[in-house]
Amino acid sequence: MTVTLPDVIDRTLCEDLDRADPLAGLRERFDIDDGIIYLDGNSLGRLPADTAARVARLIGTEWGRGLVRSWTDAGWMHSPRRLGGKIARVVGAAEDEVLVTDSTSIDLFKLGAAVVQARPQRSVILTEHGNFPSDLYIAESIARFFEGRVRVERVARHQLMSALDDQVAMLLLTHVDFRTGEMHDMRALSDAARSVGALSLWDLSHSAGAVPVDLHTAGADLATGCGYKYLNGGPGAPAFLFVSRRLQAELRNPIAGWLGHASPFTFEPEYRAAPGIRSWMTGSPPVIAIAALEVGIDILLEADARALGEKARGLTELFMRLADARLQRFGFEVATPREAARRGAQVSLRHADGYGVVRALIDDGVIGDFRDPDVCRFGFPPLYTRYVDVWDAAERMVTVMESGAHRRAEYAQRAEIT
Amino acid sequence: MTVTLPDVIDRTLCEDLDRADPLAGLRERFDIDDGIIYLDGNSLGRLPADTAARVARLIGTEWGRGLVRSWTDAGWMHSPRRLGGKIARVVGAAEDEVLVTDSTSIDLFKLGAAVVQARPQRSVILTEHGNFPSDLYIAESIARFFEGRVRVERVARHQLMSALDDQVAMLLLTHVDFRTGEMHDMRALSDAARSVGALSLWDLSHSAGAVPVDLHTAGADLATGCGYKYLNGGPGAPAFLFVSRRLQAELRNPIAGWLGHASPFTFEPEYRAAPGIRSWMTGSPPVIAIAALEVGIDILLEADARALGEKARGLTELFMRLADARLQRFGFEVATPREAARRGAQVSLRHADGYGVVRALIDDGVIGDFRDPDVCRFGFPPLYTRYVDVWDAAERMVTVMESGAHRRAEYAQRAEIT
Numbered sequence: 001m002t003v004t005l006p007d008v009i010d011r012t013l014c015e016d017l018d019r020a021d022p023l024a025g026l027r028e029r030f031d032i033d034d035g036i037i038y039l040d041g042n043s044l045g046r047l048p049a050d051t052a053a054r055v056a057r058l059i060g061t062e063w064g065r066g067l068v069r070s071w072t073d074a075g076w077m078h079s080p081r082r083l084g085g086k087i088a089r090v091v092g093a094a095e096d097e098v099l100v101t102d103s104t105s106i107d108l109f110k111l112g113a114a115v116v117q118a119r120p121q122r123s124v125i126l127t128e129h130g131n132f133p134s135d136l137y138i139a140e141s142i143a144r145f146f147e148g149r150v151r152v153e154r155v156a157r158h159q160l161m162s163a164l165d166d167q168v169a170m171l172l173l174t175h176v177d178f179r180t181g182e183m184h185d186m187r188a189l190s191d192a193a194r195s196v197g198a199l200s201l202w203d204l205s206h207s208a209g210a211v212p213v214d215l216h217t218a219g220a221d222l223a224t225g226c227g228y229k230y231l232n233g234g235p236g237a238p239a240f241l242f243v244s245r246r247l248q249a250e251l252r253n254p255i256a257g258w259l260g261h262a263s264p265f266t267f268e269p270e271y272r273a274a275p276g277i278r279s280w281m282t283g284s285p286p287v288i289a290i291a292a293l294e295v296g297i298d299i300l301l302e303a304d305a306r307a308l309g310e311k312a313r314g315l316t317e318l319f320m321r322l323a324d325a326r327l328q329r330f331g332f333e334v335a336t337p338r339e340a341a342r343r344g345a346q347v348s349l350r351h352a353d354g355y356g357v358v359r360a361l362i363d364d365g366v367i368g369d370f371r372d373p374d375v376c377r378f379g380f381p382p383l384y385t386r387y388v389d390v391w392d393a394a395e396r397m398v399t400v401m402e403s404g405a406h407r408r409a410e411y412a413q414r415a416e417i418t
Numbered sequence: 419m420t421v422t423l424p425d426v427i428d429r430t431l432c433e434d435l436d437r438a439d440p441l442a443g444l445r446e447r448f449d450i451d452d453g454i455i456y457l458d459g460n461s462l463g464r465l466p467a468d469t470a471a472r473v474a475r476l477i478g479t480e481w482g483r484g485l486v487r488s489w490t491d492a493g494w495m496h497s498p499r500r501l502g503g504k505i506a507r508v509v510g511a512a513e514d515e516v517l518v519t520d521s522t523s524i525d526l527f528k529l530g531a532a533v534v535q536a537r538p539q540r541s542v543i544l545t546e547h548g549n550f551p552s553d554l555y556i557a558e559s560i561a562r563f564f565e566g567r568v569r570v571e572r573v574a575r576h577q578l579m580s581a582l583d584d585q586v587a588m589l590l591l592t593h594v595d596f597r598t599g600e601m602h603d604m605r606a607l608s609d610a611a612r613s614v615g616a617l618s619l620w621d622l623s624h625s626a627g628a629v630p631v632d633l634h635t636a637g638a639d640l641a642t643g644c645g646y647k648y649l650n651g652g653p654g655a656p657a658f659l660f661v662s663r664r665l666q667a668e669l670r671n672p673i674a675g676w677l678g679h680a681s682p683f684t685f686e687p688e689y690r691a692a693p694g695i696r697s698w699m700t701g702s703p704p705v706i707a708i709a710a711l712e713v714g715i716d717i718l719l720e721a722d723a724r725a726l727g728e729k730a731r732g733l734t735e736l737f738m739r740l741a742d743a744r745l746q747r748f749g750f751e752v753a754t755p756r757e758a759a760r761r762g763a764q765v766s767l768r769h770a771d772g773y774g775v776v777r778a779l780i781d782d783g784v785i786g787d788f789r790d791p792d793v794c795r796f797g798f799p800p801l802y803t804r805y806v807d808v809w810d811a812a813e814r815m816v817t818v819m820e821s822g823a824h825r826r827a828e829y830a831q832r833a834e835i836t
Binding site: 031034036038040043044046047051052055056059060062063064065067068069070071076102103104105106109113117129132133134136137138140141144145154179226228234235236237238239254255256257258259261264266267268269270271282283284285286287288289290292362367369371372 | 449452454456458461462464465469470473474477478480481482483485486487488489494520521522523524527531535547550551552554555556558559562563572597644646652653654655656657672673674675676677679682684685686687688689700701702703704705706707708710780785787789790
């Protein structure tokens with residue numbers, strides 16, 4: 001259903017929208033009994049209801065009773081590819097193009113360094129000033145390995161297209177901006193990169209599971225993404241990486257470890273890469289964390305991708321409308337694009353007292369987060385966020401602002417959260 | 419207690435040794451109710467009794483109720499350093515020299531590449547032919563980044579000392595050999611490396627938690643190790659890394675990610691390394707897996723290091739004596755050093771039908787493992803292995819060999835386990 005909001009919005013309308021929501025039933029698949037309005041799933045997703053039992057079974061039965069035999073008998077060894085195959089369906093890739101391994105930052109390094117090694121005649125990693133800091137640091141780390149030959153070029157978002165030339169080895173971008181929620185046109189940028197012979201590497205941390213992502217249609221070359229935000233895999237969940245089939249024979253994992261070997265268990269002294277996506281493994285897979293992540297992915301696979309995208313648009317549109325109508329007078333300014341195709345499942349509001357606002361809201365049971373210098377971030381994961389939650393959050397923001405509680409929140413207590 | 423075995427050994431003697439064992443009580447801290455004689459803790463350690471409850475609390479309470487607030491309120495953000503500080507006590511390091519992060523292979527890459535970056539005038543990574551394959555692959559991966567400037571030199575074990583010269587940037591060794599259980603003299607080799615201006619990087623995967631390790635006394639420079647073997651952290655547990663204080667200002671994490679930044683949550687566009695060991699973080703910590711690992715480490719910290727080493731010696735000595743007395747006639751040959759100071763908590767027996775022997779033993783409830791071409795590996799983790807287990811294992815090996823069951827075990831069913 002495409003949500004078109006009427007001119008007048010009230011809580012009853014939100015209740016109606018929830019009743020008509022085709023994803024409404026999925027909220028019950030999460031462990032929610034706290035009355036908290038949780039708008040920080042873009043930082044750490046909610047706990048699925050089945051995660052605790054699945055992990056308990058893995059620990060008690062598979063590890064405790066199966067012991068080392070579970071590497072084969074319980075499928076542990078295959079789990080990074082099995083779960084990668086499921087994530088492939090979430091991001092529009094083929095089953096044998098996605099692998100669960102390491103962290104987003106390590107995966108960015110592996111993919112990015114592989115590109116630079118494979119393109120010795122090119123000298124630029126192109127990215128934008130506002131990319132997620134870790135992505136920038138990783139790009140600089142890669143360049144440091146190739147000092148003198150490769151440099152990182154950071155440009156403004158509107159200059160990306162014109163900065164693409166035949167010196168660019170790789171275009172490194174985050175699909176949805178962590179600060180503003182603005183979404184890149186992945187297809188246009190991937191096409192433009194390809195047209196100059198560069199490869200595109202996408203960080204999907206703020207888009208996979210939040211909005212429809214279709215790597216194949218977009219013609220993306222490489223990607224990675226975080227498991228603990230919209231995939232609901234739990235704190236520090238492993239990341240996933242995507243290597244397009246057309247590049248799997250060309251690119252080589254630059255941190256070649258034993259589990260990416262064609263035959264890890266014959267313990268050969270020389271490395272021979274496994275065929276396909278498995279060669280991107282390095283060390284042993286984080287089996288317990290993979291089990292937790294799989295529960296989150298299984299819920300996501302029950303959601304129709306189109307419904308997911310429409311609900312993300314509906315929730316964010318609703319919040320922006322309420323911000324316009326009820327919050328503008330307190331000094332809030334919407335920093336997220338109004339055009340639905342240009343944003344993720346997040347709305348950011350700028351406010352001079354932003355930190356105090358977020359603190360006061362948390363004290364009042366509405367959890368969002370704050371990003372320097374003045375950004376209040378609110379995530380609306382479509383799997384478990386209701387339209388009434390959006391209404392109630394705006395309502396409580398009005399109360400907080402009228403009471404002045406945001407000015408009393410202490411700056412010293414800034415939460416250290418991603 | 420120093421175990422000195424008498425000339426005549428029987429099961430009653432083993433029972434007596436168990437009664438006198440100062441570590442005997444720690445076996446109850448593990449979830450063992452299966453009648454299995456588990457001699458594969460050098461591949462995947464046993465499940466501690468408290469792990470399931472600890473992880474359940476993390477998932478249900480800290481994640482489910484605390485949500486994103488638990489990064490600070492439940493100490494998640496600090497957990498890699500807190501647990502690193504505990505592991506430091508296991509390996510003879512200072513609290514601020516050890517960090518839990520990534521996998522052993524990734525940590526080897528980070529530490530090794532850092533050394534090569536810091537020593538631009540040196541051209542050799544020195545290691546031995548028999549080093550664990552992943553360590554060799556990682557060394558080659560590092561060299562590939564510095565193609566033309568750095569190469570990996572592999573020599574035989576007895577040639578290591580003479581191969582050390584002023585071209586060596588780093589001596590990369592595994593403390594206890596994964597195939598034979600042979601242990602290096604860490605102090606002599608670290609000293610020799612230092613005397614030519616090279617740094618030593620030790621893989622402690624088969625020694626930490628198995629035998630006393632004292633990085634400070636040995637003068638080791640860098641180290642890493644596996645969390646899921648003798649540390650009992652669970653399948654795919656994160657690894658730890660050690661950077662000596664005297665190198666922390668000089669060496670720089672070559673995969674600089676946001677959590678190693680001095681101020682990750684101000685999201686600065688330029689990287690500024692955190693002071694000390696935290697700069698070796700890259701991505702977000704695997705919080706669930708860290709909680710599981712911490713339970714294993716806590717048990718280890720209750721064991722006196724000296725008692726641990728003496729029991730490892732006693733168990734392995736007992737098994738070798740039984741092998742001599744009762745298994746030699748079936749064609750078994752002890753591949754592990756007889757001298758106690760030169761071995762870990764593992765005994766390897768060579769046998770032409772080694773694979774069939776291990777299969778048949780597993781069918782009979784004695785779990786060891788097999789390594790090409792002919793090595794039957796038996797690990798004796800001193801925290802939960804009893805002297806009677808050693809006796810019973812040898813007894814069942816005699817039964818298996820007499821019955822010929824090892825010849826019926828099918829080669830095709832080779833388990834894929836580390």
